[in-house]
Amino acid sequence: MAGSKPDIVRDLPALRDAIAGWRRDNRSIGLVPTMGALHDGHLSLVRCAAQECDRVLATIFVNPSQFAPGEDLENYPRDEAGDIDKLAALGTALIYAPGIAAMYGEGFATEVRVAGLTDKMCGLSRPHFFGGVATVVAKLLLRTMPDRAYFGEKDYQQLLVIRRMAADLDIPAEIVGCPVVRAEDGLALSSRNAYLTASERAIAPALFETIAAAAERTADGAACAETVRWAANELAARGFTEVDYVDIRDAASLEAVESWRPGDPPARVFAAAFLGKTRLIDNVPVAPFE
Numbered sequence: 490m491a492g493s494k495p496d497i498v499r500d501l502p503a504l505r506d507a508i509a510g511w512r513r514d515n516r517s518i519g520l521v522p523t524m525g526a527l528h529d530g531h532l533s534l535v536r537c538a539a540q541e542c543d544r545v546l547a548t549i550f551v552n553p554s555q556f557a558p559g560e561d562l563e564n565y566p567r568d569e570a571g572d573i574d575k576l577a578a579l580g581t582a583l584i585y586a587p588g589i590a591a592m593y594g595e596g597f598a599t600e601v602r603v604a605g606l607t608d609k610m611c612g613l614s615r616p617h618f619f620g621g622v623a624t625v626v627a628k629l630l631l632r633t634m635p636d637r638a639y640f641g642e643k644d645y646q647q648l649l650v651i652r653r654m655a656a657d658l659d660i661p662a663e664i665v666g667c668p669v670v671r672a673e674d675g676l677a678l679s680s681r682n683a684y685l686t687a688s689e690r691a692i693a694p695a696l697f698e699t700i701a702a703a704a705e706r707t708a709d710g711a712a713c714a715e716t717v718r719w720a721a722n723e724l725a726a727r728g729f730t731e732v733d734y735v736d737i738r739d740a741a742s743l744e745a746v747e748s749w750r751p752g753d754p755p756a757r758v759f760a761a762a763f764l765g766k767t768r769l770i771d772n773v774p775v776a777p778f779e
């Protein structure tokens with residue numbers, strides 16, 4: 490099927506029809522939710538889904554409810570024609586690209602809130618964010634009822650929130666996490682990298698370099714508080730305009746970790762920092778695991 494144009498549906502009855510057909514034929518379904526402006530990070534999820542499922546369903550929806558007023562909703566990069574070509578080249582069976590009204594009907598009033606995992610890191614600086622994500626992903630999972638749904642470890646806290654939400658709401662999809670895809674210089678691919686000026690782009694790989702060095706220090710037994718201080722100073726010294734957070738946390742619970750020794754549960758270093766108006770996030774494991 491690679492190369493043939495995927496069907497594009499924008500309304501729920503057409504989506505349900507397509508899925509019902511696959512179900513009748515006993516096809517397994519892999520869902521890849523995205524906000525479009527697709528890059529190799531997104532496409533890695535599509536490739537993974539294609540390996541594990543008979544039919545890949547990608548969604549493109551820039552979800553207003555996960556943007557706060559003043560954030561970049563209006564300017565968020567959009568390239569539907571380019572996205573369709575990229576998805577077609579990978580054999581994607583169906584693209585679901587609803588408009589806002591098709592996602593949030595008249596009188597829409599429900600929000601899915603995941604406690605605990607969301608009261609730290611990105612949840613502190615973007616308090617609206619995880620409610621918006623959990624709600625729209627719950628809707629996408631319920632609309633499509635996939636066997637598996639694929640999310641990037643790039644947004645690691647988001648991945649854990651979605652996994653918790655799906656388990657708590659008895660949504661019977663396996664939530665699959667896929668590794669971070671990076672540019673050659675280490676910068677995690679992100680649609681928002683398009684906002685970076687040439688000079689900001691030159692500084693940006695310091696985010697990965699710094700958290701990778703922090704992970705190494707932690708694996709060598711350094712106290713996490715001291716390593717976090719070092720990393721935040723390093724990011725500022727390397728040219729980041731504002732450091733939102735650097736945290737070293739348990740990879741499953743996101744509880745803070747004071748120090749780490751081999752044999753301890755997996756931990757990760759997380760960071761968010763601004764280059765001008767652009768907020769970048771990244772994370773790495775303290776030591777290879779899984």
Ligand code: AMP
Pocket residue numbers: 522523524525529530531533534639640641642643644667668669670671677678679680
């Ligand atoms: P977005 O379009 O930014 O909402 O991202 C859609 C999905 O792609 C999410 O599950 C992201 O975690 C994932 N993703 C984005 N960038 C990357 C990357 N560099 N590596 C792996 N997955 C990614």
